Amino acid sequence: MRSESIRYLIVPGWKGSPAAHWQSHWQRSLPNSARVEQSDWLHPRREDWIAELDRSVAMSTQPIILIAHSLGCVTVAHWAAQASMDTLQRVRGALLVAPADVQREGCPDALRDFAPISRQALPFPSLLVGSDSDAAATADRSIELGQNWASDTVILRGVGHINTQSGHTHWTSGFAYLYRLQNRIAQQARKTA
Template structure:
């Protein structure tokens, strides 16, 4: 990623990511990793969440990779579709178990994040979903990935890819991050 060390910004979803969540493990494991802390994890406000992501991306001039889960994925998509001066700092995003905030039965508290942006995101994206995620069907996850211009992987029986579904450290997830980073590096070499 050039001469400057990459920074990883971790974006939890609704209710945050507990210490046992894979995002917390990754934050402790990855160099230069930080969490985008939201003022209210339980009553999320789309504008506030997007504004906090913008503030965090703009805070450092380092090349950045976003690692989002659930509602954090929708936050990334909403942020990326706005014209922001800090957008070029983001080299790519790993979006895990994106929450379908437009689905029937979606908790009312999440509906403020609808509609989900449908345009391609302006950086490489890897989406990872599951064939039994209660927050998004596999078909819907694949549709979002196509609309965002992302590569996608659907895991078998992985649930919402969180602590409840047994994903505490999720070491296997690093393979998806490395795949994304390889794509980013290939793109940078082609531009050079």
Template sequence: MRNERIRYLIVPGWHGSDDAHWQSHWQRALPNAARVQQQDWITPQHHDWVAELDREIRREPGRVVLIAHSLGCVTVASWAARADRRALAQVAGALLVAPADVERETCHEALRNFAPIAAQALPFPAVLVGSDNDAACSPQRALILGRAWGTETVILPSAGHINVKSGHGAWESGYRHLYRLQYLIDQQSRQRA
């Protein structure tokens, strides 16, 4: 995965990703990795989160791979639906893990301002990883989001919300989805050459 031209940008979800979360493990392990730091992790505001993601993508001129979890996935989709072509061109691809369905009836009130979820196809390669028992997003909704966003979609068995609470510390098996994303990015580059 070592590629000096690519930055890995961690896009956490609600409450951020604590030190034990796989996103934090990956940030420490991946070269050129950084994290989007939101001003308010507890009462997130849709506009603010999208604006901060945009600032972080534009911070350096090189290409970036987004690694999003939960509400971070919804933030990526919202950003991609609004971003200009120059910023979009900086994103090589996105790994979207356990998206939060902020349109579900049981969604926490603090997250409802992220609805409706952007339903435009992402203009870069993406892999969505969901779970068949995630309380934040049913497998059916994950598949619907994957189709809308144009992702390659994987539904894991009994993986919960793919976080520390569901037993995913470093989530080393998750790297295979990042490798798959890299393959899709490389394949797109070859097709454009």
């Protein structure tokens, strides 16, 4: 799969991804990448975030790989459960990093509008990368979400929420998961060709 033929669509989580965040680094590094820009990063509303993701996907004339973090992962799952077939077909796959369990005890009130999390399988290949030390989702919960979404799942050790606070600014090692996803997409395309 040639990377320049793909539109990489960055889907940040709650509060967005600041310039030091790995998603911002990836957006600067990956050719032909863009970001879903929400109108309110601090007080997210599920229907608004889904609508903005849908608009961003629909605007692309190229096949898309979604690169989501935290609440962005949950947004992708909700969007995929209700998007039109035409829009869904634009997405070739999704990298879902450190999904936020918005149903967990102690979840910030600002995120509760996203509960319950969609349990519907994603209609495109996906790879979920979680952590065994993430306050936003336990390893078991990340595995459960991966099973619900039919995602390949990897649990990393001791990496926290895979964000700036846990020391993941460039997260260049994360590109290996993107390449792994792209290989899965290419294998699936060969099977259906």
